[in-house]
Amino acid sequence: MRTKPVVAGDQLGVSKSGRPSMAVRRPRVAMRAGNLSAVPPLHWWRHLPADAYTGAHLDILHKAISGITILNEPRWPDAVRGDPAAAIGVALRTAKRHSTPTPAVDLVTSAVVLTALAGDPAAALVLTKFIDRISSGTERSRLVASWLGVARQGQCSVTAAKSSRRRVPNGTTAGA
Numbered sequence: 001m002r003t004k005p006v007v008a009g010d011q012l013g014v015s016k017s018g019r020p021s022m023a024v025r026r027p028r029v030a031m032r033a034g035n036l037s038a039v040p041p042l043h044w045w046r047h048l049p050a051d052a053y054t055g056a057h058l059d060i061l062h063k064a065i066s067g068i069t070i071l072n073e074p075r076w077p078d079a080v081r082g083d084p085a086a087a088i089g090v091a092l093r094t095a096k097r098h099s100t101p102t103p104a105v106d107l108v109t110s111a112v113v114l115t116a117l118a119g120d121p122a123a124a125l126v127l128t129k130f131i132d133r134i135s136s137g138t139e140r141s142r143l144v145a146s147w148l149g150v151a152r153q154g155q156c157s158v159t160a161a162k163s164s165r166r167r168v169p170n171g172t173t174a175g176a
Helices: 041-047 055-066 076-080 084-097 103-117 121-134 137-153 157-163
Strands: 012-014 020-022
Touching (some): 041 103, 041 121, 041 137, 055 076, 055 103, 084 121, 103 121, 103 137
């Protein structure tokens, strides 16, 4: 029986096979939306503004968080499935235990990113607070401003486009 990786270690990333794995520390690199390999997916929230996320980013990010279990966190499965209240709750509980970015903070904040991009303004506001805690200077201002824009709009263009292609019960795609 295969088990899921558990949050532990120095840094999490995604291996070439798309599975979550331990990654070597990489130098801090400014990330562009098209360059998915410059920064581990669970660190994207620290570097990417809201409007830089593409459908590929969302798919990789969801795949990364789906393969990890957080022990003693009963709401984590709900957060992974996109429940904004669960994602925010897990993130706030994790932030209380960790004052600096850790793999656990990166993991739960990535779940908050997905719910913010799905249109939850509260998740976008929580994300701005997490960015404030770890960033400084112009990068922080740029990131916070981008997520505040999502909070005002309620949905970003990437998820709006994806939601227009919703699945119907028989497995076909509607709105395509």
